[in-house]
Amino acid sequence: MQVPSAFYVRFQHGIQGGFAPPTPDEVHMLSRDGDTPNTLLIQSQVRAPGQPSLTGFAPKKVDFAAQAMEPKFAKLYAILRDLPTEEPPGSQDIYDMDTQIQWIDNNWQWCNGGSEGCGMGESFVIPTPEQKARFKEAVEIVKALV
DSSP: OOOOSSEEEEEEEOOBOSSSOOOOSEEEEEEEOTTSTTEEEEEEEEOOTTOSSOEEOOOEEEETTTTTHHHHHHHHHHHHHTOOOOSSTTSOOTTSSSEEEEEEESSOEEESSBTTBBOSSOOSOOOOHHHHHHHHHHHHHHHHHO
């Protein structure tokens, strides 16, 4: 599967909330601009143990071609295209990993977990064990990329 020349991926660990919004442990944003498709920009924020907020790191630019990113992103893209999301959005962490992945490109979007986290009820959509395993694989791919 061909990866779009421009895309944005956001990864957040710490999406389960409820009345209060979730407190993320880490947020990573990976973006590829169509004008510079050979560059992947990675921006990360991590909350150190015992600290109340995330600490940002200097943005990192990675050579997309030299680091053989295409097959990794192609696999991530293919996995996400086959996975369901919760319904209604933000209702429940259906993958039970306290983790959100968001993919946006010019033709398609996918996101599990609402923008304010999960914990607002139960989802009408429940993934199969196989789909949960595929989501776990997607999480591992993103973690290896950052």
